[in-house]
Ligand SMILES: Nc1ncnc2c1ncn2[C@@H]1O[C@H](COP(=O)(O)OP(=O)(O)O)[C@@H](O)[C@H]1O
């Protein structure tokens with residue numbers, strides 16, 4: 209996979225080409241101060257300025273005499289969240305134009321690894337603070353911002369300049385069993401995988417031929433030769449009426465999950481014995497093979513993961529210091545005066 213391929217899979221590159229085949233979306237340039245805020249580990253607090261929760265609470269409590277005191281802890285420090293008034297109003301305007309609730313992503317990725325942190329355990333957002341909470345909790349978003357070309361083969365060439373963008377898509381309830389990933393090599397559809405491969409869907413088994421045909425037709429009628437590049441991965445959705453929609457476009461390479469295939473299989477061309485024309489469609493065929501959701505591992509607080517893998521040296525040092533202090537305290541207790549209760 210080359211850096212150029214990653215560049216052409218950005219949302220703002222493919223959306224204008226395939227606008228009619230996909231979910232209505234808006235693209236907003238991401239200001240530099242917002243990027244910095246997203247990358248800053250210290251400020252998880254988000255401004256409440258685009259939230260009406262506080263107001264609702266005040267209205268409801270107007271007839272209540274006593275003020276509710278949330279905390280009497282004097283040591284509580286107030287961390288002021290940065291405000292981005294201009295950007296906030298642009299985002300709110302876009303959310304309204306898209307019907308009030310949106311699915312957010314950056315140039316390539318959505319914060320799928322962070323949905324557990326949202327109140328509704330979903331990526332559905334109604335405000336900029338909903339979006340910030342997800343983005344700041346997501347390793348996928350950090351990856352987009354810090355190392356989009358990590359797995360490219362042409363590491364010696366300079367990184368192309370990226371203009372970061374916030375993508376807001378109209379919220380659409382997609383049934384996971386209708387989602388498929390299509391692998392396109394040399395402008396040919398070579399493989400299709402059920403996207404939510406951890407589950408067994410009876411309708412896929414029953415309609416295998418129709419699905420295969422629908423996706424092949426969609427590809428050859430609407431996508432083939434219209435995209436800049438000949439190797440890519442297409443995510444599509446087949447709705448309950450059998451209509452196929454484009455959901456996303458991804459680079460053809462390791463950064464993209466190969467789901468029920470391996471990258472080796474996909475890149476090797478199927479060997480000489482296999483006909484080039486063969487389109488392989490894989491899906492989960494029985495309940496027995498059902499596996500845990502792939503994003504589950506992201507639910508552990510990052511600190512614990514870092515500690516256990518030794519990823520973050522500073523966290524490890526802090527942890528060791530803590531252990532050392534505990535040990536010293538224990539040693540003091542053993543060797544010195546034993547304090548016992550006088551009562
Ligand atoms: N507009 C939307 N509304 C609701 N859910 C969506 C929307 N777009 C995508 N999704 C869901 O989120 C998943 C990931 O979306 P996608 O755009 O492919 O992000 P990524 O490239 O980070 O995986 C999709 O498989 C789909 O289930």
Ligand SMILES: [Mg+2]
Pocket residue numbers: 316317443456457458
């Ligand atoms: Mg994608």
